[in-house]
Amino acid sequence: MKILLLLQVSFITILVVFSNFTSGQCLEDQKALLIKFKNDLTFDSSVSTKLVMWDENSIDCCQWSGVSCDEEGHVLALELDDEAISGGIEKSSSLFHLRYLEKLNLAYYGLYLYPVPIPREIYKLANLMYLNLSHASFNGQIPMELSRLIKLEILDLSGGELKLERPDLKTLVGNLANLRELYLDRVNISLKGSEWCSALSSSLPQLRVLSMRDYFLADFTKLTILSVRLCYLFGPFPSKIFQDSKWQPTSDILSRFL
Ligand SMILES: *[C@@H]1O[C@H](CO)[C@@H](O)[C@H](O)[C@H]1NC(C)=O
Numbered sequence: 218m219k220i221l222l223l224l225q226v227s228f229i230t231i232l233v234v235f236s237n238f239t240s241g242q243c244l245e246d247q248k249a250l251l252i253k254f255k256n257d258l259t260f261d262s263s264v265s266t267k268l269v270m271w272d273e274n275s276i277d278c279c280q281w282s283g284v285s286c287d288e289e290g291h292v293l294a295l296e297l298d299d300e301a302i303s304g305g306i307e308k309s310s311s312l313f314h315l316r317y318l319e320k321l322n323l324a325y326y327g328l329y330l331y332p333v334p335i336p337r338e339i340y341k342l343a344n345l346m347y348l349n350l351s352h353a354s355f356n357g358q359i360p361m362e363l364s365r366l367i368k369l370e371i372l373d374l375s376g377g378e379l380k381l382e383r384p385d386l387k388t389l390v391g392n393l394a395n396l397r398e399l400y401l402d403r404v405n406i407s408l409k410g411s412e413w414c415s416a417l418s419s420s421l422p423q424l425r426v427l428s429m430r431d432y433f434l435a436d437f438t439k440l441t442i443l444s445v446r447l448c449y450l451f452g453p454f455p456s457k458i459f460q461d462s463k464w465q466p467t468s469d470i471l472s473r474f475l
């Protein structure tokens with residue numbers, strides 16, 4: 218009897234756990250938006266494993282690969298990384314009508330012949346908490362409109378040929394007080410080191426991960442002074458800096474990092 222009860226309890230537990238991930242049947246308008254989004258996209262169908270499988274005739278779009286919904290059938294997440302999407306998403310304006318979207322991943326490590334800017338309409342996805350455009354086919358200035366996505370907790374813009382001049386880093390993150398992780402590897406940032414440091418520390422109280430690889434330090438082979446006071450940096454210090462630069466940190470400085 219006891220065993221049966223235990224099994225029942227664990228069965229109920231399993232059901233509860235899974236109900237967080239399973240979703241309601243997709244709503245007609247959400248399905249129509251997804252189909253239009255797909256049809257307007259340029260992607261390599263020989264590489265794609267998710268988009269190619271999206272089938273207008275299969276009723277429940279919440280079951281489509283890369284799509285997750287809430288219980289009412291609104292699309293909450295689109296995980297379309299590695300789908301070889303090229304040529305941007307600016308023609309696929311139906312994406313910006315998926316207003317419930319909380320997670321969008323379009324990352325792709327590929328070669329792009331025609332990179333385009335991040336579309337300004339991105340601000341319409343006001344519920345986004347996770348946005349990953351790393352290595353995607355975007356270039357040029359990061360649009361000001363991105364700073365209106367105030368629910369963002371994780372933002373990955375690394376790897377492309379993006380730059381932050383106008384708006385600069387300070388303006389971009391000014392309203393993004395919920396950001397916990399920010400990845401800007403290879404983004405061309407026009408602010409000086411001391412400026413971005415204070416911009417980040419004053420605007421992003423929740424920040425836990427900051428990645429700016431390939432941005433600054435290791436390329437300054439003449440670097441002799443590195444001041445990171447008041448930056449509240451934690452974690453491993455990039456050893457490449459010591460190899461390439463003339464900077465010889467004292468053991469006192471090092472002990473604060475290692
Ligand atoms: C963004 O997506 C890429 C490809 O899937 C992944 O490697 C990377 O870790 C993601 N970034 C974040 C912050 O989740």
Ligand SMILES: *[C@@H]1O[C@H](CO)[C@@H](O)[C@H](O)[C@H]1NC(C)=O
Pocket residue numbers: 380405406407
């Ligand atoms: C970064 O921006 C500066 C200033 O606009 C420019 O001179 C430099 O060439 C850019 N670097 C890259 C790698 O785009």
